[in-house]
Amino acid sequence: MNNGTIKRTSEFSQALLNSFNPEPDVRTEEWFELHQFKNGQTIYRQGNTPLGVFYIKSGKVKFTRETDDGSRHIIRIGAEGDFLGYEDILLERRYSNTVEAWGDVSLFFIPRKEFMDVLDKDIKTARRFSQMLSENLLETEQRLIGFAHKPVRGRLADALLSLSNYFKKNNAPVSISLTRYELANMIGTASETVVRMLSEFRDEKLITTERKGIRILDEKGLARATEMYN
């Protein structure tokens, strides 16, 4: 364990902390490789052996998983401050998702060994990762309940609200730019149904739909639309 690695470790921890308190820390670049991806480029692919984890410095990514029958499903999206691929590293298995850039993305690459070293040395960072995992798990379970028990209308409203959270910077209302097909894939329905539901929301003045994207007008109203269970 040389001095370089120790420094890197602390930088990595710093990067992690930044993910919770997003203060820019330029020094991180001195220690970790910065990679740039363009829209649609694959960051890693399901089934490949993980070489390390990524930390999103800026931009958004799309997690997809391919099922036995060959179809691909959008699982979730990742944004600035998120770490990618650490679940598979922890479990020492191949990547269980494909992650691709959604717009321009820049991320740090942390090699497997260094990542593990940090977790072994720095209890606080290890704790943070457990917390991220827990949070993710509880949220995914919540989504699961929604998928099981909400009609399409409610699931779509949920998706829009959650997406707008990811997209918004300093609470400016931000337009969500996905194709109807992608939205449909995310909530498990047909794109025609999404089109119809979006029109419904538009007619109810909850959103606007322009070519460049969907914009939420009435957050409260949309939240009300999510509340329906069977």
Added chain:
Amino acid sequence: MNNGTIKRTSEFSQALLNSFNPEPDVRTEEWFELHQFKNGQTIYRQGNTPLGVFYIKSGKVKFTRETDDGSRHIIRIGAEGDFLGYEDILLERRYSNTVEAWGDVSLFFIPRKEFMDVLDKDIKTARRFSQMLSENLLETEQRLIGFAHKPVRGRLADALLSLSNYFKKNNAPVSISLTRYELANMIGTASETVVRMLSEFRDEKLITTERKGIRILDEKGLARATEMYN
């Protein structure tokens, strides 16, 4: 930090390791309180402040979550060797689920502070918990895809196979004893639909349905029934 706590710590780690390699370790009882629950009794309740985590020594439990509209949803089940409630402890928030005994259950209670002490002291145990969380997350994501894209028939087949895994001891075929209503709740459908699908499976000689429970006859055949996506 006295000697007692150190011993307890190592016992706890031992209990954890047992969860992966289920060798009985009677000494654990010397260090942690053993609690007994009868069918239907609540182990902890959603919204309450967590006092610690539980480790299932024997028996099964049912995780449920209540949504805003007041309905309860079965999220998953837990069995021998599982830990309960650690996600909420890690996140320092109130319990996000209710857990109740499903049949006779005996579990160890590990107070919050001791649990955290172990995670701080014992890297290996901390790592195990991260792995459990990762595994759980990936599996829940997989279920999410199924809920989004599989018709009821496929979801039911999935549930039956997964339940039979939980229920089976030393690969004896084990009967699954849930009400149709509970099964329906788990996969997000109506109990009548479950009844019909089960009849379908019975007619196809994939399962038997007696009063005391469902028994899987043809695992391969059921697995084929899970394979259908939209």
Added chain:
DNA sequence: ACAAGATGCTGACATAAATCATCCAATTAC
């Protein structure tokens, strides 16, 4: 032992959502 309440099952009917077929508008390719 009996009543009362669950639980399981089946049929008839209603409905949300999928599918199929077009069409238009907007990008992208040539």
Added chain:
DNA sequence: GTAATTGGATGATTTATGTCAGCATCTTGT
């Protein structure tokens, strides 16, 4: 600049599943 492709929108129809109603069987409490 025109053709080709992609994304968005709408209507007609079909289908899977939910809902409602009735009944039989089993379990539980007294």
